[in-house]
Amino acid sequence: MWLQFPLVVTAQVDLVLLLVTLLALWTRLSCLSYPGAVVFDEVYYGQFVSLYMKRVFFIDDSGPPLGHMILALGAYMGGFDGNFVWNRIGAEYPSSVSVWNLRVLPAVCGALCVPLIYLLTLELRFSHLSALGASLLLLLENALIVQSRFMLLESVLIFFVLLAFLSYLRFHNAPNSCFRLCWLLLSGASCAAAVGVKYMGLFSYLLLLGVASRHTWNLIGDQTVSHVSPDSH
Structure with missing residues (x-):
């Protein structure tokens, strides 16, 4: 009989990797609905999201469609129907629009970049200390935090x-x-x-x-x- 008892499962957990991942999720996802208004290029990408939600055929000659479709997926998960006029930066989102869902997928992608750079540094044969330093630089970079917290690509x-x-x-x-x-x-x-x-x-x-x-x-x-x-x- 090939199956032997007791069954033992051994797992190794990189606590440093786990810690930087949790910190990345916290910095990118906490208070994600603030501010509750259109910020910067959300006024631009939101127009494409509304067209996807309304199932309106359009030709986007500004760039490839995958990024806009990912943003539209977040809006779809939040029940967004596309009925919002993206006409100016600073326009307040109505209570019927789930701002958190509009911004969550870019935020998750931004958070996952931190553990990815940690693992990438290790694959380049650098030490765990170097990997920690690289991940902390990405974790605390203010511009990357800001870009990750809005509906941007x-x-x-x-x-x-x-x-x-x-x-x-x-x-x-x-x-x-x-x-x-x-x-x-x-x-x-x-x-x-x-x-x-x-x-x-x-x-x-x-x-x-x-x-x-x-x-x-x-x-x-x-x-x-x-x-x-x-x-x-």
Whole structure:
């Protein structure tokens, strides 16, 4: 009988990673409905959200649609029907509009950037202390906190960019296995999502392509690696 008792499960928890993640969620999500008025480019992105909620066909020539669709998803979860006039910055949201839901997805993406940069630093072979320092810099950066707390796309873009690089490094550093390819697929999907949020995500894709090309070139010149085995590539 292959099953033996008692069944024992062992788990390792990085308390530093857990702590910076909780702090990131607190700084990005606390009092998210304040101020209860349109802030900066919310007046611009809100117009697209209303069109999605009203199911009105439109052509957006200002950029790719994925970012606007993510914002619309948050509005949909909050029951927003699109009946709000986005005509000026500072306009008060009515009580029928869930401001928290309009801003929650960018806030969550901004919060998740902190643990992502922690893990990314570790994948770059730096120490845990360096990873903590990098995550604290991102955690306490005032501009990133502000951008994450409103219905804007910068935090969503940064999230997908960091996820793409982390996934690729996990693929590159992981031992040969079938699961290793999942990291590569996640990296490609994250790159595509970054470009789908804003066209400037294309530069991150080109940078990642350059890093992958360098790794491939080094792999070709490594005579200790078998070029016959597909798992080595």
